[in-house]
Amino acid sequence: MKLQSMSKSSEKVSDPKIIVALDFDQSSKAMHLVDQLDPTLCRLKVGKEMFTHFGPEFVKQLIDRDFDVFLDLKFHDIPNTVAKACLAAAELGVWMINVHASGGTAMMTKTRQALDTMGSDAPLLIAVTVLTSMSEPELHALGVQRSLSDHVLALAQLAKQCELDGVVCSAQEAQLLKQNLGEKFQLITPGIRPKNTSSDDQTRIVTPQNAIKNGSDYLVIGRPITQSSNPLQSLCEISDSIQTQL
Numbered sequence: 001m002k003l004q005s006m007s008k009s010s011e012k013v014s015d016p017k018i019i020v021a022l023d024f025d026q027s028s029k030a031m032h033l034v035d036q037l038d039p040t041l042c043r044l045k046v047g048k049e050m051f052t053h054f055g056p057e058f059v060k061q062l063i064d065r066d067f068d069v070f071l072d073l074k075f076h077d078i079p080n081t082v083a084k085a086c087l088a089a090a091e092l093g094v095w096m097i098n099v100h101a102s103g104g105t106a107m108m109t110k111t112r113q114a115l116d117t118m119g120s121d122a123p124l125l126i127a128v129t130v131l132t133s134m135s136e137p138e139l140h141a142l143g144v145q146r147s148l149s150d151h152v153l154a155l156a157q158l159a160k161q162c163e164l165d166g167v168v169c170s171a172q173e174a175q176l177l178k179q180n181l182g183e184k185f186q187l188i189t190p191g192i193r194p195k196n197t198s199s200d201d202q203t204r205i206v207t208p209q210n211a212i213k214n215g216s217d218y219l220v221i222g223r224p225i226t227q228s229s230n231p232l233q234s235l236c237e238i239s240d241s242i243q244t245q246l
């Protein structure tokens, strides 16, 4: 059954805010879910697990079905390597790619310049600030002494200076970033957990409704949907729950 047929209000969404994180160890499991979805209702994310197992061919299968694909490989290396890896990723035809902001401004700038050679075909280029699994004590243990939110803001400011399109952060920081960096700077927020669901390994969690209220542009949601006994229904319920905030 298609998602559209399950949710009336969801039918009208033309800029779907939910990015379903396909973290599976078998492509057949992922495709079983994808077969039930519709590109007007959600976007898809391919991360390190599926890309390492199944490579560009898997990504192309999703694009061939007209899904917007966020290729979440979080590149972090010297500027030349990251710029070339991002160009290769972009050439797959994905909608969004990302690098770690902590790779620095030379890395982000060189990558921006590389993607600009693609003109309007370039995907959105996003920087990861602080992983949503991390807490402030963990950040301090790495030697970062400022507060976690100050660190996220500082990394996001660097990404904006380098003309990236936005950042990955927790929706806990979304209001702060929108206030300081403006409406157009895109906020992609994993660590989304509906009430009464397991936080798993995520630390900085926010409900779907509060994430949108705080200013998130896109919600990355994996296990609350993919590990649900009825993934389609869970996606529909979350999708419907955020409509009033849009």
Ligand SMILES: O=c1ccn([C@@H]2O[C@H](COP(=O)(O)O)[C@@H](O)[C@H]2O)c(=O)[nH]1
Pocket: 021, 023, 047, 128, 130, 131, 132, 133, 168, 169, 190, 191, 192, 200, 202, 220, 221, 222, 223, 224
């Ligand atoms: O800071 C980050 C950056 C990326 N992720 C990715 O998002 C999904 C979240 O999955 P859940 O199952 O909803 O926890 C996953 O693919 C991560 O690699 C993140 O969680 N935090």
